[in-house]
Amino acid sequence: MARRRAGPHGGVDLGGTKIQTVVVDSRHAVLGEARRATPTTGGPADVAVAIAGALREAAAAAGLRPSDLTHVGVGSPGAINAEAGTVTSASNLPGWTGAYPLAAVLADDLGTPIALGNDVQVATDAEARLGAAREYSSLLGVFWGTGVGGGILLDGKPWTGLGAGGEIGHVCIQMHGGLRCPCGRHGCMEAYAGRGAMERRARELHDKGRPTELFKIARKRGRERLTSGIWARALEQKDPLATKLMADAVEALGAGVASVVNVLDVEVVILGGGLGVRLGKPYAEKIAAAMLPHLFNDHRPPPVLVAELGDLGGALGASLLTPVAAAAS
Amino acid sequence: MARRRAGPHGGVDLGGTKIQTVVVDSRHAVLGEARRATPTTGGPADVAVAIAGALREAAAAAGLRPSDLTHVGVGSPGAINAEAGTVTSASNLPGWTGAYPLAAVLADDLGTPIALGNDVQVATDAEARLGAAREYSSLLGVFWGTGVGGGILLDGKPWTGLGAGGEIGHVCIQMHGGLRCPCGRHGCMEAYAGRGAMERRARELHDKGRPTELFKIARKRGRERLTSGIWARALEQKDPLATKLMADAVEALGAGVASVVNVLDVEVVILGGGLGVRLGKPYAEKIAAAMLPHLFNDHRPPPVLVAELGDLGGALGASLLTPVAAAAS
Numbered sequence: 001m002a003r004r005r006a007g008p009h010g011g012v013d014l015g016g017t018k019i020q021t022v023v024v025d026s027r028h029a030v031l032g033e034a035r036r037a038t039p040t041t042g043g044p045a046d047v048a049v050a051i052a053g054a055l056r057e058a059a060a061a062a063g064l065r066p067s068d069l070t071h072v073g074v075g076s077p078g079a080i081n082a083e084a085g086t087v088t089s090a091s092n093l094p095g096w097t098g099a100y101p102l103a104a105v106l107a108d109d110l111g112t113p114i115a116l117g118n119d120v121q122v123a124t125d126a127e128a129r130l131g132a133a134r135e136y137s138s139l140l141g142v143f144w145g146t147g148v149g150g151g152i153l154l155d156g157k158p159w160t161g162l163g164a165g166g167e168i169g170h171v172c173i174q175m176h177g178g179l180r181c182p183c184g185r186h187g188c189m190e191a192y193a194g195r196g197a198m199e200r201r202a203r204e205l206h207d208k209g210r211p212t213e214l215f216k217i218a219r220k221r222g223r224e225r226l227t228s229g230i231w232a233r234a235l236e237q238k239d240p241l242a243t244k245l246m247a248d249a250v251e252a253l254g255a256g257v258a259s260v261v262n263v264l265d266v267e268v269v270i271l272g273g274g275l276g277v278r279l280g281k282p283y284a285e286k287i288a289a290a291m292l293p294h295l296f297n298d299h300r301p302p303p304v305l306v307a308e309l310g311d312l313g314g315a316l317g318a319s320l321l322t323p324v325a326a327a328a329s
Numbered sequence: 330m331a332r333r334r335a336g337p338h339g340g341v342d343l344g345g346t347k348i349q350t351v352v353v354d355s356r357h358a359v360l361g362e363a364r365r366a367t368p369t370t371g372g373p374a375d376v377a378v379a380i381a382g383a384l385r386e387a388a389a390a391a392g393l394r395p396s397d398l399t400h401v402g403v404g405s406p407g408a409i410n411a412e413a414g415t416v417t418s419a420s421n422l423p424g425w426t427g428a429y430p431l432a433a434v435l436a437d438d439l440g441t442p443i444a445l446g447n448d449v450q451v452a453t454d455a456e457a458r459l460g461a462a463r464e465y466s467s468l469l470g471v472f473w474g475t476g477v478g479g480g481i482l483l484d485g486k487p488w489t490g491l492g493a494g495g496e497i498g499h500v501c502i503q504m505h506g507g508l509r510c511p512c513g514r515h516g517c518m519e520a521y522a523g524r525g526a527m528e529r530r531a532r533e534l535h536d537k538g539r540p541t542e543l544f545k546i547a548r549k550r551g552r553e554r555l556t557s558g559i560w561a562r563a564l565e566q567k568d569p570l571a572t573k574l575m576a577d578a579v580e581a582l583g584a585g586v587a588s589v590v591n592v593l594d595v596e597v598v599i600l601g602g603g604l605g606v607r608l609g610k611p612y613a614e615k616i617a618a619a620m621l622p623h624l625f626n627d628h629r630p631p632p633v634l635v636a637e638l639g640d641l642g643g644a645l646g647a648s649l650l651t652p653v654a655a656a657a658s
Contacts, residue, residue, distance in 0.1 A: 018653040026373060059617075080465060084397065093464045111553060138490060138491075150592065152592070154483065159483060159593070160594065161467060161592065161593050161594025161595055162467075162594045162595075162596065162629075164594050164625065164626050165379075165592060165593055165594035166594075167591040167592065167625040167626075168591070168592055169331065169596075170591045170623075170625040171500075171502045171588040171589050171591060172502055172584040172585075172587065173501055173503075174502075174503060174504055174505060175502045175503055175580065175581065175584040175623075176503060176506075177505075177506075183625070185623060186622075187623075211352075251504065252504065255504040255516075256501075257500040259499075259501050259588065260500065260592055261497065262496040262497070262499045263479065263481070263494060263495065263497055263589055263592065263593070264488070264490050264491050264494055264592075265489065265490025265491075265492065265495075265496075265498065266490055266491075266492045266493035267491065292412065293514060294499075294501045294504075294514060296493065296496040296499040296512070297493050297496075300491075318548075
């Protein structure tokens with residue numbers, strides 16, 4: 001396969017809530033983009049159909065067909081095998097338990113080679129190469145969305161350990177009496193700060209009689225889930241339950257992110273993900289303040305910067321991936 | 330300065346409780362060693378005198394004078410400036426607040442060049458090059474002693490971030506209602522698992538009437554502090570307070586070390602430090618078991634191995650340091 005990196009190519013950010021696609025030129029300028037909701041039922045094949053549809057739409061917006069693209073990169077949750085082109089155990093996606101040959105299925109459907117990468121790692125790479133962390137060589141990316149993912153860049157290179165590093169959402173911040181995390185453990189940072197866990201808590205507390213506008217806003221917007229926008233709206237309205245749960249989330253992010261900074265001593269923290277990007281700088285500042293009591297080197301706290309590439313960061317990062325010849329054949 | 334690495338050289342492990350020195354040949358074989366208690370009063374100059382005395386003793390045991398050594402490496406707590414030859418803010422050492430020119434003072438006293446390094450990092454390096462982690466390229470060293478220090482090796486290279494990475498003792502494992510740590514924060518792993526914090530808790534609880542043999546054993550041995558040996562003896566006797574505090578320490582180490590492994594996904598955890606080496610394999614196994622409920626990838630937990638170089642690891646690691654010409658002049 002000839003790697004014509006110079007031509008237009010695509011990027012897909014496969015998230016637990018939405019699928020974001022972009023088509024970019026060789027200088028990373030966005031020629032077209034499209035977004036749709038991630039299927040909440042079915043299985044990997046349904047997700048693949050939704051990805052292909054969204055990518056086709058982004059290509060059309062750029063005046064192109066998918067087969068005109070040199071390749072498409074996909075940032076996915078779960079365990080990625082880039083060589084085999086498979087995604088395994090993507091827990092925030094419907095019915096995705098075993099290994100699914102996502103690269104081959106999409107390559108067949110779209111007629112262009114597919115590259116797979118880890119969603120958090122590609123978003124981190126995007127911020128490091130094109131976004132808020134361009135000036136830094138070591139960083140911790142905090143992707144605050146359905147879950148809380150972590151991307152690590154050390155000396156300019158991604159660090160993923162044996163392949164599953166960066167699970168900052170499952171740093172234990174409350175070993176006794178901690179909340180139950182969607183992962184089944186107790187006291188994980190994500191149990192307090194992941195949007196999925198926050199929605200579950202909101203629902204439980206609302207069912208017990210705690211007043212909140214969160215679910216009314218969702219109904220009004222025709223949403224099944226509490227999206228980042230719904231949380232932002234409820235916070236603007238000073239909804240008491242949303243305010244309380246968000247304060248808990250910020251406190252947990254402070255303890256957990258500071259703990260990781262104590263270990264890695266990186267230059268900068270980049271705040272991304274659906275909630276991170278939507279809530280932006282005021283919340284980056286709240287999180288920085290919540291980190292201080294737990295930072296060992298509190299005389300030189302790292303800056304906490306909002307991801308500059310915003311909602312497109314994951315898809316742009318995926319577009320930086322290079323297909324493996326075998327997976328694309 | 331000619332770097333005659335081939336000749337006999339020295340290593341010093343400067344700990345909060347003891348100073349361990351070695352004199353080794355070019356193949357790292359120990360020719361002589363000596364140990365003395367770290368001064369608990371006075372200041373850096375008193376510590377420097379004690380270091381020089383212990384090093385002289387190790388040299389004598391090897392049939393050498395300090396000036397026969399090509400150089401001496403010192404692994405120290407606090408902030409190290411290897412180029413300037415200074416140690417700053419070593420909180421477990423008496424009266425050591427400002428920057429102290431330890432390298433120059435020792436070089437004058439001993440008549441040989443001095444190299445400075447971080448105590449935890451040199452001990453990690455020793456295990457990686459000469460000890461339990463020889464077969465691994467990524468590891469987390471857990472140095473369980475007066476405090477809980479962390480040494481990180483990734484892709485065969487130490488990672489210390491901006492210079493202060495590896496502070497795993499100050500990972501927050503209990504954000505609400507956590508014990509007060511010697512560092513002044515609350516809920517740090519070290520507040521539960523550091524020997525200094527454990528001694529303070531033991532004293533407080535004993536003063537409130539909780540029965541324990543810990544302080545009787547210390548008096549019998551003529552010790553002011555609860556050394557690792559005293560804790561080991563009390564555990565053998567099934568002393569209820571020692572057993573309870575040690576169970577808390579193991580639980581905290583489980584939560585904190587698992588959290589760091591979730592972030593770094595290293596191949597192996599090496600358990601060192603005074604308590605780690607003294608309590609050995611049975612406690613490495615207890616810690617591994619305590620990690621499991623918090624490990625994200627609990628289907629492939631990293632092995633937890635006891636540091637092979639034992640009490641000499643820190644001093645052997647320090648002997649691997651190379652003097653900076655400027656600091657040795």
